[in-house]
Amino acid sequence: MRNSSSAAASANDVMMEIEASKPQDHGIVVGGLSPLSETLWKEKTNTEFIGDVSARLAWKDLTVMVTLNSGETQNVLEGLTGYAEPGTFTALMGPSGSGKSTFLDALSGRLVSNAFLSGRVLLNGRKADLSFGTAAYVTQDDTLIGTLTVRETISYSAQLRLPDRMPWSEKRTLIESTIIEMGLQDCADTVIGNWHLRGISGGEKRRVSIALEILMRPRLLFLDEPTSGLDSASAFFVTQTLRGLSRDGRTVIASIHQPSSEVFELFDRLYLLSGGKTVYFGQASEAYEFFAQAGFPCPALRNPSDHFLRCINSDFDKVKATLKGSMKLRFESNEDPLDKTTTAEAMRILVDSYRRSQYSYSANERVEDMSKVKGTVLDSGGSQASFFMQSYTLTKRSFINMSRDFGYYWLRLVIYLVVTICIGTIYLNVGTGYSSILARGACASFVFGFVTFLSIGGFPSFVEDMKVFQRERMNGHYGVSAFVVSNTLSAMPFLILITFLSGTVCYFMVRLHPGFTHYLFFVICLYASVTVVESLMMVIASIVPNFLMGIIIGAGIQGIFMLVSGYFRLPNDIPKPFWRYPMSYLSFHFWALQGQYQNDLMGLVFDNSSSDLPKIPGEFILEQIFQIDLNRSKWMDVSVIFVMIITYRIIFFFVIKINEDVTPWIRGYIARRKMQQKNGNQKQTISPYGLT
Numbered sequence: 001m002r003n004s005s006s007a008a009a010s011a012n013d014v015m016m017e018i019e020a021s022k023p024q025d026h027g028i029v030v031g032g033l034s035p036l037s038e039t040l041w042k043e044k045t046n047t048e049f050i051g052d053v054s055a056r057l058a059w060k061d062l063t064v065m066v067t068l069n070s071g072e073t074q075n076v077l078e079g080l081t082g083y084a085e086p087g088t089f090t091a092l093m094g095p096s097g098s099g100k101s102t103f104l105d106a107l108s109g110r111l112v113s114n115a116f117l118s119g120r121v122l123l124n125g126r127k128a129d130l131s132f133g134t135a136a137y138v139t140q141d142d143t144l145i146g147t148l149t150v151r152e153t154i155s156y157s158a159q160l161r162l163p164d165r166m167p168w169s170e171k172r173t174l175i176e177s178t179i180i181e182m183g184l185q186d187c188a189d190t191v192i193g194n195w196h197l198r199g200i201s202g203g204e205k206r207r208v209s210i211a212l213e214i215l216m217r218p219r220l221l222f223l224d225e226p227t228s229g230l231d232s233a234s235a236f237f238v239t240q241t242l243r244g245l246s247r248d249g250r251t252v253i254a255s256i257h258q259p260s261s262e263v264f265e266l267f268d269r270l271y272l273l274s275g276g277k278t279v280y281f282g283q284a285s286e287a288y289e290f291f292a293q294a295g296f297p298c299p300a301l302r303n304p305s306d307h308f309l310r311c312i313n314s315d316f317d318k319v320k321a322t323l324k325g326s327m328k329l330r331f332e333s334n335e336d337p338l339d340k341t342t343t344a345e346a347m348r349i350l351v352d353s354y355r356r357s358q359y360s361y362s363a364n365e366r367v368e369d370m371s372k373v374k375g376t377v378l379d380s381g382g383s384q385a386s387f388f389m390q391s392y393t394l395t396k397r398s399f400i401n402m403s404r405d406f407g408y409y410w411l412r413l414v415i416y417l418v419v420t421i422c423i424g425t426i427y428l429n430v431g432t433g434y435s436s437i438l439a440r441g442a443c444a445s446f447v448f449g450f451v452t453f454l455s456i457g458g459f460p461s462f463v464e465d466m467k468v469f470q471r472e473r474m475n476g477h478y479g480v481s482a483f484v485v486s487n488t489l490s491a492m493p494f495l496i497l498i499t500f501l502s503g504t505v506c507y508f509m510v511r512l513h514p515g516f517t518h519y520l521f522f523v524i525c526l527y528a529s530v531t532v533v534e535s536l537m538m539v540i541a542s543i544v545p546n547f548l549m550g551i552i553i554g555a556g557i558q559g560i561f562m563l564v565s566g567y568f569r570l571p572n573d574i575p576k577p578f579w580r581y582p583m584s585y586l587s588f589h590f591w592a593l594q595g596q597y598q599n600d601l602m603g604l605v606f607d608n609s610s611s612d613l614p615k616i617p618g619e620f621i622l623e624q625i626f627q628i629d630l631n632r633s634k635w636m637d638v639s640v641i642f643v644m645i646i647t648y649r650i651i652f653f654f655v656i657k658i659n660e661d662v663t664p665w666i667r668g669y670i671a672r673r674k675m676q677q678k679n680g681n682q683k684q685t686i687s688p689y690g691l692t
């Protein structure tokens with residue numbers, strides 16, 4: 001009874017959360033905030049909160065210039081002027097390579113380092129730095145965690161970003177209302193899907209990606225080709241959802257590739273780009289008229305968006321020329337003006353017509369008006385959750401993912417067990433005869449060399465983790481340190497389980513040195529060795545995000561480390577420069593073998609029962625045959641491996657930081673230098689003023 005009333009209450013909350021942001025009249029709601037959105041935004045705004053947190057975005061004379069490797073510069077966007085208002089859905093269209101993605105990147109502050117922006121981008125009349133969370137940005141690819149359900153994906157994202165002090169009931173209301181808003185109720189408890197789990201459809205995945213970004217109730221939403229790769233019904237559903245989001249007073253800008261006529265009808269405004277220039281900006285419904293006035297009316301029965309793109313896609317010129325050359329195209333008399341002129345010429349006419357048109361004039365006027373009105377400063381600054389909440393949530397999410405993904409650790413556990421059973425049967429009850437001396441050495445070398453090497457198999461999963469991290473990081477969901485901490489902690493239980501089980505099988509089948517501490521050392525050393533390989537592979541994944549290249553590099557590094565471990569060549573015989581110092585000391589195999597040899601042989605006596613040959617103490621073998629320094633404790637050797645794990649984790653942290661902060665700066669600097677040198681050579685000057 002109590003449960004059902006609380007469920008009803010929470011359902012009411014969810015409906016209130018949605019209802020409050022629905023349009024009240026026939027028109028568009030501006031700044032209509034639900035109760036929870038209002039709480040969130042009150043904390044985010046720098047200026048006095050006046051209830052209106054709508055985003056009015058205007059851009060004037062926006063030009064983006066990129067430097068190419070040769071030092072040449074190229075204008076990708078040229079003098080774009082326009083605006084996007086709350087409650088509207090602006091579609092950005094243009095042929096491939098026309099600059100749509102660059103335009104979205106320029107507006108959202110995500111331009112790559114060799115691209116330079118000039119002109120103004122104003123948010124609510126103020127110069128805006130839109131990076132990290134002020135505006136939400138949904139990228140083209142859906143990098144989601146395949147093992148989580150839709151509801152879990154959104155819930156974890158909420159816990160990662162919503163303030164810690166917000167009660168769970170309120171967080172749940174936001175999560176449920178987001179699920180309803182994106183039409184995901186039917187698949188809320190279905191997994192996203194991966195290589196071995198059948199999951200939700202492509203259109204649903206796209207809606208989950210959008211749901212994650214609207215969770216924090218952003219007022220400005222950028223989407224890069226949200227409908228590409230979807231069938232017409234899914235594309236229509238996604239676009240309809242975006243239009244619905246805009247009707248809640250949000251400002252939505254999306255680049256759309258080849259929309260169907262149903263999808264086209266959902267656009268409020270259309271920004272048509274070709275070769276980086278504005279072909280048309282205005283009401284989507286007035287675009288027909290503009291094209292007709294410019295001399296390119298849309299023929300009856302043709303999809304308007306197909307016609308617009310046909311008029312401005314210069315690739316058609318090349319296609320026509322090729323077909324003409326091969327005599328495949330017969331020219332019949334046709335009334336279509338496009339058949340009488342080249343696309344390049346049509347584009348020139350359209351760009352000129354737009355520049356002189358009423359549409360361009362009124363866009364300029366509106367931009368001027370918008371830049372005079374100073375509104376609320378929208379600066380969300382990304383996640384509002386504390387470092388501990390972020391680390392805890394990421395650890396939990398990552399742990400659940402690892403436990404559900406068969407390929408992450410379970411498969412490795414099976415392989416480890418199979419391999420260690422093989423080792424166990426080959427070295428079964430190895431004994432203390434003379435021949436067991438080399439057998440013990442070889443067994444240790446194989447376990448700490450090849451068996452730990454198998455950890456490389458986790459690399460594809462690390463790469464997937466890095467992709468999710470990069471998307472979430474770009475959108476300001478959490479910090480790098482929280483990611484590194486969670487990544488380390490979540491793997492720990494699995495690695496302990498794998499090494500404990502396989503180490504135990506191997507230890508007792510081979511019957512290595514008897515005694516609990518010896519067994520414990522063997523398992524700890526195996527755990528440390530597998531963890532250090534994982535840490536090394538994580539560093540590689542952060543530098544080389546391609547899994548084939550990463551596996552090859554990881555295998556190469558481990559092969560070299562194995563070579564100098566002291567088994568294939570005895571420590572004192574390894575050439576001193578480079579191989580012994582520093583390579584053997586950098587090799588974790590070296591420390592693992594030194595420790596395990598001591599652990600196994602010290603205290604044992606080897607004899608040969610069939611002859612009168614002398615008994616050989618383990619200490620003698622260690623010093624004289626394996627060249628082990630007995631003054632150093634085996635625990636010291638294993639400690640060195642733990643220090644290596646920490647060092648690799650620190651390197652991992654810094655590599656991510658360098659990738660984020662230093663590399664773009666260096667690339668930008670190089671691009672600028674190349675540009676300056678080129679200009680110097682050509683005795684030209686490109687004004688650096690206004691370039692950012």
Ligand SMILES: Nc1ncnc2c1ncn2[C@@H]1O[C@H](COP(=O)(O)OP(=O)(O)OP(=O)(O)O)[C@@H](O)[C@H]1O
Pocket residue numbers: 066067068076094095096097098099100101102103112114115
């Ligand atoms: N950083 C850059 N360096 C060099 N060239 C660039 C850079 N960014 C964009 N370009 C070039 O600018 C043009 C526009 O690229 P952009 O990705 O913005 O086009 P698009 O309209 O989004 O294309 P698509 O629809 O195929 O994704 C392309 O020719 C591209 O090669």
